[in-house]
Amino acid sequence: MASEKTLNVKNLAALGAERLAELLLELAQGDAVMKHQLRLELASRVSGGDAAAEIRKRLASIAKSRSFVDWQKMAAFGRDLDMQRTAIMSYVLPTQPSEAFDLLWRMLELAPSVYERCDDSNGMIGGVMELAREDLGTVAAQTQHDPARLAARVFDSVCANDYGQFDGFIALMAKALGQDGLLILKAKFEALAASSPRKSAADERRVIGISTRGPIYQQDYETQRPARLVQSALTQIADALGDVDGYVARFSEEECANPATAASIAERLLTADRPDEAMAALKRAEAKFQAGGYWPDWQRVRIDALDALGLVGDAQSARWDIFEQALNAEYLRAFIKRLPDFDDVEAETRALAHVAQYPRFGQALSFLIDWPAHDRAADLVLARHDELDGNHYWLLTPGAETLEQRHPLAATLMLRAMIDYSLGAGKYKRYGHTARHLQTCEYLARRIESFGHHLDHEAYVADLRLRHGRKSGFWNA
DSSP: OOTTOOSSHHHHTTTHHEEEEEEEHHHTTOOOHHHHHHHHHHHHHHHHHHHHHHHHHHHHHHHHHOBBHHHHHHHHHHHHHHHHHIIIIITTTTHHHHHHHHHHHHHHHHHHHHHHOOOTTTTTHHHHHHHHHHHHHHHHHOOOOHHHHHHHHHHHHTTTTTSSSSHHHHHHHHHHHHHHHHHHHHHHHHHHHHOOOOOOOOSOOEEEEEEETEOOOOOHHHHHHHHHHHHHHHHHHHHHHHHHHHHHHHOOOOHTSSSSHHHHHHHHHHHHHHHHHHHHHHHHHHHHHTOOOOOOOHHHHHHHHHTTTHHHHHHHHHHHHHHHOOOOHHHHHHHTTTTTTTTHHHHHHHHHHHTTTOOOOOHHHHHHHHHHHHHHHHHHHHGGGGOOOOTTTHHHHHHHHHHHHTTTHHHHHHHHHHHHHHHHTTGGGGGHHHHHHHHHHHHHHOSOOOOSSSSHHHHHHHHHHHHTOOOHHHHTT
């Protein structure tokens, strides 16, 4: 039974409301965030409108402040911002959704003044802003808006997105904008593109630097940013409208030769039931894909396109090739899933035999443990134990735990690899873990009938003492 001194709800409630209120006031004297929270709680008891007024007042205060928030105050500042966001969703939204919508937008508009006076290297403020942006998208879909006014506001915000607070905003607001609002927004960005300054002749531009590609001109900064902004916005709008051709039109021939871009185009063409065009889009980037690099989306979408075109055999061959090259379990499962009955067992056996011979030992072991194929993982360790990398503790520690019940010798060899590496490399910070590994080896030794050509536990410990007997940090751990 819990003591009456234990901090829990029941014991604290026994103090009585008045005493608890006194304690809260005392604690709040040195905690500005707690003061704001208490005010919000009191305001929320009256009405959502009072809570909204309190939040608006606090946001205005944050906007006006010019003092620098150092690292010691960042946690409290982040909690304060997130408290305003939570209060909007909890206290204002249920009764005043339009007010909640406006407050969340106002919070995102604080980003420039907030970022300019604090160091958000840990991403705390960015995380709060991201949550506020997602909340705004949710609230926007639940409220009524004039398409023209909302489009104008979205346009202004996206154009002022200097700190990423409005990243992906058009997609979030698409439902609230509707087709009419999206078309108005599209017209605004097209007008921006038409009014953007054009590049002057090279001899008329001011050089502000030199790069490996030649002179850097000041005007380039003034023209490239609006161009990128318009490109991104019109692409998002085309996506939101389901306008595949409009989406494709946003990319140049050079961009279409990029496998990532080609995959995004082909994926949308497949959604529109245009597999031939999707495959053609992928082929435009095939040369760059073959030249090397990591382009997983291109491979994935190509297989989808092959299936859509009825080229099932080619799609299956592509899945197997990807599995063979990278031991990709997702593609192997997809390959096996599409096989006729009884063929799947043969295919899995062939696949696991391939894994056992895979040149990258760590990747092969990880695959067999995760698949799972624990018997084969143990066989791999026993057959290729000299390839164990004791520095790969993130693989060997859980791997040994997985195998120790049925395969104690394999688990022991994995633990010994980590022990040998830590002691041999003098990784003294790992000695505590290393000592525990040795204790586990002692426990497992009782269940190993034969160590084969490996040292038994007593001989292994004696060899350790011979080689590392002076490392007291390990032996005394």
